[in-house]
Amino acid sequence: DGGITQSPKYLFRKEGQNVTLSCEQNLNHDAMYWYRQDPGQGLRLIYYSQIVNDFQKGDIAEGYSVSREKKESFPLTVTSAQKNPTAFYLCASSTFIAGGLTNTGELFFGEGSRLTVL
Amino acid sequence: AQRVTQPEKLLSVFKGAPVELKCNYSYSGSPELFWYVQYSRQRLQLLLRHISRESIKGFTADLNKGETSFHLKKPFAQEEDSAMYYCALSGHGNDMRFGAGTRLTVKP
Numbered sequence: 001d002g003g004i005t006q007s008p009k010y011l012f013r014k015e016g017q018n019v020t021l022s023c024e025q026n027l028n029h030d031a032m033y034w035y036r037q038d039p040g041q042g043l044r045l046i047y048y049s050q051i052v053n054d055f056q057k058g059d060i061a062e063g064y065s066v067s068r069e070k071k072e073s074f075p076l077t078v079t080s081a082q083k084n085p086t087a088f089y090l091c092a093s094s095t096f097i098a099g100g101l102t103n104t105g106e107l108f109f110g111e112g113s114r115l116t117v118l
Numbered sequence: 119a120q121r122v123t124q125p126e127k128l129l130s131v132f133k134g135a136p137v138e139l140k141c142n143y144s145y146s147g148s149p150e151l152f153w154y155v156q157y158s159r160q161r162l163q164l165l166l167r168h169i170s171r172e173s174i175k176g177f178t179a180d181l182n183k184g185e186t187s188f189h190l191k192k193p194f195a196q197e198e199d200s201a202m203y204y205c206a207l208s209g210h211g212n213d214m215r216f217g218a219g220t221r222l223t224v225k226p
Contacts, residue, residue, distance in 0.1 A: 031212055040127065042204060042218035043162075050212050058213065090162070094214075103212040105152055105169075109162045 003027065006091050006110035013078075013085070013117050021076045021113045023091035031103055032074035033092040036060060037112070043090060049074055078115060089113045120145040122207050124217035131195050132225050139190040139220045141179075141205030149207045151181055151188040154216070156202040165190075165203070175199070195224045 004025040013019045023032065031050045035043040045058030049068040063082025068074055074093075078085045092107040123142045131137050143149060151168040166174045168181040168188060179190045188205060205217040 033214065035216070040218060042124075043216040045213060045215055048213055056211065056213070059215070092162075092214075096212075103208060103214070105150055105167050105208055105214070106164045107154075107162075107214060111161060 004091060004093050004108050004110045006089075006113050009111065009113060011113060011115045013115065015117055016080045018077055018079050019085075019115065021078070021089055021091075021115070023074045023076065023110060025072055025074075025093040025108070027093060027095070027108060028071070029093035029095045029108070030071070031094045031096070032068065033094075033107065034058075034064070034066065034074070034076045035090045035092065037088040037090055046076065046089075085115055086117045087115060089115060120149070120207055120209050120213075120215055122205050122215055122217035124203075124205055124220050126220045127218065128221050128223070130223045130225060133197055134194050137192050137195040137199070137222065137224075139203050139205075139222065141188045141190065141217060143186050143188065143205070143207050145186075145207060145209060147210060149209060151179070152206040152208070152214075153177070153179055153188075153190050154204040154206055156204070158201070162204070195222075197224045197226055200224045 007022045033048040034046040044060050047066040049055035065077045090112045091110045094107045121144045153165040155165040156162045177192045202221050204219045208214045
C-alpha cells in the first residue's frame with residue numbers, strides 16, 4: 001500500500017522535552033516537507049528537503065530540527081526551544097518532473113500528528 | 119518573500135450558485151500557483167495547477183499576474199464541493215507555501 005505515513009497520530013509531551021515525529025514514504029519521492037497547521041493560519045512551512053542529506057528552513061524553523069538520511073524518511077524533532085509546540089503537524093512528499101529538478105507541484109500528504117504539550 | 123493571502127476564512131453559497139474563492143500572492147519571480155482541497159475526513163489533495171490550465175470538478179483558476187491573483191471559480195456550486203480550500207505557491211526552490219484557507223459551505 002503506497003503512501004506517506006506519519007506516526008504517532010497523537011503525542012503528549014511535558015514542557016522541556018524534545019519529541020520526534022516520524023514521516024515515511026514509499027512513493028520514491030524526491031522532496032519532503034513539514035508543515036504546522038494552527039486554526040485560522042493554514043499550513044506554515046517548517047522545513048523541506050529536495051534530496052537526501054540536504055534540507056532548507058521554511059518560515060517557522062526556529063525550535064525545530066530535521067534530518068534526511070534516507071530518501072524515504074524525514075523525521076521532525078520538536079525541541080524544548082519551540083515556544084508554542086502544541087499543534088497539528090503535516091508531512092508531505094512530492095516528486096520532480098522527469099529529467100529535471102523542478103517539483104511537479106503535487107504534494108501528497110500524511111494524515112498528520114497532533115502534538116500536545118502539557 | 120513569498121506570501122499567499124486568502125481574504126475569506128468562510129464562504130457560504132447556495133447549491134447552483136456561482137462561487138469564487140479569492141487568492142492573492144506576492145512573489146518576486148514567476149510563481150507556480152496551485153489550489154488544494156481537503157474534504158471532510160480526507161487528506162489534503164491537489165485540485166488544480168495554473169500551468170495545466172485545466173478544469174477539475176468544474177473548477178477553474180486563472181493566473182492574473184497584473185493583479186497577482188489566482189482566484190478559484192465554479193459556475194454552479196454543488197453540495198459535494200463543501201470543503202476547505204487552500205491556495206499555494208511554489209517558488210524556484212521547490213518550496214510550497216499555503217494560504218490560510220477558505221472553508222466553503224454549499225447549502226442545499
